[in-house]
Amino acid sequence: MTVLKLPTFAPSTLTNAASLIRILALASIAGAAISSRLFAVINFESIIHEFDPWFNYRATRVLASQGFTEFWNWFDPTAWYPLGRVVGGTIYPGLMATSGVIYNILHALHLPVDIRNVCVLLAPGFSGLTAWATYMYALTKELKDESAGLLAAIFIGIAPGYISRSVAGSYDNEAIAIFLLMITFYIWIRALKDGSVLYGTLAAVFYFYMVAAWGGYAFITNMIPLHAFVLLLMGRYSDRLYSAYSAWYAVGTLASMQVPFVGFQPVQTSEHMAALGVFGLLQLVAFVQTIRSYLASKQFQVMLQWFLIAAGVIGGLAIVGLTITKTIAPWTGRFYSLWDTGYAKKYIPIIASVSEHQPTAWPAFFMDLHMLIFLFPAGVILCFKELREEHVFVIIYAVMASYFAGVMVRLMLTLTPVVCIAAAVALSSLLDIYLSVEEPAKPDSNGVGETAPPGADVPADATVSKKKKKEVAAAAAAAAAITPATTATKAKTKSSTQYGIFGIDTRLVVVLNAIFMLVMFVLHCTWVTSSAYSSPSVVLASRRPDGSQNIIDDFREAYYWLRQNTPQDAVVMSWWDYGYQIAGMADRPTLVDNNTWNNTHIATVGKAMSSSEEVSYPILRKHDVDYILIIFGGLIGYSGDDINKFLWMVRIAQGVWPDEIKEPNYFTARGEYKVDDQASETMKNSLMYKMSYYRFNDLFSGSPAFDRVRNQQLPKEGPKLDYIAAEEAFTSENWIVRIYEVKKEDPLGRDLKTANAFDGGKKRKPSKPTSRRKALVA
């Protein structure tokens, strides 16, 4: 029985139409995914965002203009002055290589696209590919069916959790990494299901690409072994698993070692040991399986026991031994911080000082995933219903990624794909049931409840493919599982209860509800994307009183000033956040940048910023610093400024010089962090404080100065800076960026304080000689 009479078509027409619609749907999903990421380009311009992308962009320009060999051997003397940085060996080159290849192909086709536009649009372009890969992943053979695949593709296409890392201009490793993650997982599942060495190798190739592109490759390195291990524990060892895993591991590991930055890590560090261990285990199990086929079961039992014990003991001892002898590197700090969220704050303040390394707040889940977050568990539960190998994978992935997303904000990114897939499975199951025109026979029609065997007695249904029917049946079962409570109560009242959905109104209610949720989801995604994730952060936008957009462009103003009006080799000191931007936009050497590899160097900058001028000056001169750049938001209320980051500078400096820099000294007596009258003397004397508020008072012509970020009134007397270390060289329009020039030593050999006083026409105070004598006595 059916609720609706559907028109009938020839099977070939249906297949063709379905395939056409599928292609169109995928194309429009890719289009939606790409265009929803273009808010930043439309609202602002085609510009590289934030911090790390500026380095990637700069590296890509080197690659595009000088070729791959030069790029590979690139030593950048301007970064980490005076140390320099071996760039080729300290980056994941996958992103730059991808852009470089695209750039060269376009130019070979006589499409002279600017390298900047290639970089800006790379992330949206790859998000389209991600949607396709997700679709492939969630396909019939692998997980459920094509409709689930399309839904998953739509979800991943516009889910804010992924958009946050892939808007146009956000030219970072994650931009291509999520695509690689999905395609590697997809091919791994294919390899596993077919037991195909070819697909295993292909998975290894994409794994290599992933290793070359993102440090997060460790997620794959551990997910696939974990999957294999769980399958082993479930007693699902098969030759398919053996060949797929062995092919992936052997080829993938060798390939990943070709990336200079990774080098021998795959055989030396703890993070990679799980993959090696599972590889060994699989060999053992395969060996045991082979032997079993030759031995009687009794003998086999005995042999197996001894064999397993011996292998376990030897393997365990080997790993412990190697760890003790330091052949295998111990877990890194970043890894520990995944288990103990307080770890980084205590031991590695640099990691903790990065905002994206903070634990995730609860609202972030809803913000980034909206309705997917509550469809997600349903989808995971549905995976338990079938529990084929790919379902096991999704379940493991869901568990692991949920945990990591809770620990670190940025790992929300790895959670998003699995949430999309699970939610798509759940939603498509729901829709399958409620969109099906099948209706069970009414129990009172012939007394005995009999579910109409699908297709058996309905000739009109001949058009529906066999597969489809099977799914409908499965979905109906799933639906029954979703609403066990209601059906259970019904079952009690009637002995011959009939499961199923009757009538068109019930269907409409559910389907309309689902559509409503989907619409809300789209609206939410668009809103979040446009308002929260599409700001380049290099350019800030505000609204004028009349509602028009006002662009605050202080960063570029100051960087461009540096680029145009300072000597090419002038060294700029700033907090490490701005290192990449200075290198990219101002093209000047920097002391520290966002590649935070040298803690001491960063601590040196922290010390120079947080000490008094007398202490800072020798540090500045020793590092040839010509200009100091600071960010100050006090005038227009830009909260991400250096005074707000100041405590991290203090903490990091304290980590290296605990005797000289002490965090408590920067708080008031009552333990508050203040910049007003009550601020501690250490705070007021620090170079950062002085540079931030230098001549800030004068702007308020008499009335007390007011810091709009911290909502505090500043002391009446502004800090005096023109003594020792530096003098103002440039301040941007809204005072966000302030640049100070470090004074050179006095040519007459006087100390700068005396020289300055002399220039100012001040008489030597008569008290000076006495104080000197005192100092001598002391």
Next chain:
Amino acid sequence: MRTQLHLLLLAAAAAAAAAADLWPTHQRLAPSFINTDVARTVELSSQAYVKASYSIQSLSDVDNDVFYLTLSEEEEKVTGWIEAKVKGASGGLQVKRLGQHADSLVYVYAITLPKALPKGESLTLLIDTIESHATYPKPAFASQVDNHFRVYEADGLVLSPYETTSQRLRIKAPTPNIRSYHIPPALEALAKDEPAVKSGATVTFGPFKSQPPTATKDFDLAPYRVSVDFEMNIPALTVVSLKRTAEVSHWGANLNVQDEYVVRNDAPELKGQFSRLDFQMSQHARRMSPVIIPALSLSLPSGAHSVYYYDIVGNVSTSVFRPAPKAAGRAARLSPQNAQLDLKPRYPLMGGWNYTFTVGWDAPLGDSERWDEVNGRWVLAVPFLTPLPATPIDSAEVKIILPEGATDITVHPPFDVPLIERGHHITYLDTIGRPAFTFHAEKLTERHDGLIYITYKVPTAAHLQKPLAVAAAALIVFSVMWTLKRVDMTIKK
């Protein structure tokens, strides 16, 4: 002025221009005229505008139709633009640079008179020159709020191959605030009465007594240099280099022009630091030093649209483009108003500061190209540059890109361009590339904004080249996909 150059002759012409730099020694500058009165007036602004009137009398009857203007080494270095006309007549005279005289080392320009001047007859020539970078700041450094002073130096006597009966030099400063002026004793001695008089913003040197020809080997001008030290209240912007690219598209009926500027504020270099506070306060009080350049104003052709302005780090978001008002009627069509681009650099340009930016726009091709029915050719006219008022341009490179497949090309630059290169340029979906001409010139002024005329033919086949190439490529891709889809590559078990 406008020389017609055929393609084949281009290289030869360039070579000739280089060779013409040395004026052959054997050619004597015959004293065929006498300067009865020379009055030079120098208007000092960001550049020095020299307006000279030469009253000349002919001494010879034989084809006396070329007047030689000579410039000293210093003058030659700064002079960017020379034009001459007969007083009272309309239309300019041809001025041809002959190069340096090997004997007297002066630079010689030949001015061709409308007709030969018979012996004894006189004529008044008006010769206007523009001197760039002819002044220098004194002191070389100044703070943000200081007044700025510059010094202008000039030859007190006019350099001429002819005898000069009477002459005088007037220098007009932008303000009456002239700190000092200097006249050397040697020149003072030549004065008819008062050697130098200052009245208001003008200093007058002379008139001076009769002089024999000065453009000779033995005469040394150095002891006759005069100078004026004056207050400067006009910004002194310099375009260090300008790169213009104009690309013609027949399919899009579009002319895209893109200018890459490198500019510098030539005011005295900023002493010490830039204080935003002082700058903002002086801005509020409207007492900003006039030599600070907070914004530039470029006037673009009336049809300009899709204007973009960026520098190395992205859009110059501080700037505003104001399209030309859409006026109707014949009057508007005859004298269309220009569109305006108020380009505000990211930071105010203080003395000595640099800035670079790129401005580009699209304009309807019909505004600058006509179909010449008679000869069956396209005639394209592109201005050599967009003048920034009173701004010298130290070097310029103008590249004009013609449509793909353009043949039979002739090029007519507006003035003698030292170097013209033929190149080729490949852009979106081109197969063989487009012919491109690059004009290199130096020492330009706002008067060098004449039109470059280029005529060419485009065969119909060349028009169709691009769509056919794209269609063919698409066809190949589709057929390959079609074939691959239908080939079964699985190994049958």
